[in-house]
Amino acid sequence: MYLRQMGGLKHKDFGLDKQFTPSNVIIQKVPAEGYYESGYGRIKINLTGKGDMMLFQNGELISGTWEKDSRDDQTEFFDDEGDRIELVAGQTWIEVVPGSRVVSYE
Secondary structure: OOEEOOEEEEEEEOOOOOEOOOEEEEEEEEEEEEOOOOOOOOOEEEOEEEEEEEEEOEEEEEEEEEEEEEOOOEEEEEEEOEEOOOOOOOEEEEEEEEEOOOOOOO
C-alpha cells in the first residue's frame, strides 16, 4: 500500500481518522487544452483518447498507456507490451496530470 500525502501532510479519511492507503496509484497523463475563461487558472483537460500512464502497485512501477474512446466508456490501462493491466484488490487512486508535466516519485 502507498501512504497518501497532500501538501506534505498525511491525507486522512475524516470519518475514520486514518491515512489513505491505496493499493494502486495511477498517474494518467492527459492532453491539456488551455485554460477555462473563469480566470482562476483551471486547466482544460481531455479525458478521452490515448496517452501515457504510470501504475504503482506491489512496490513496482508499470509504465504503459491509457485509452478511452468516448465520454461514456471506461478508461482502460495497458502495459508497454499492449496487454491490459489487472489492478490488485484495494483502493485505486487515479492522479490526472495535464500536459507534459514532469512526475517525480521516491
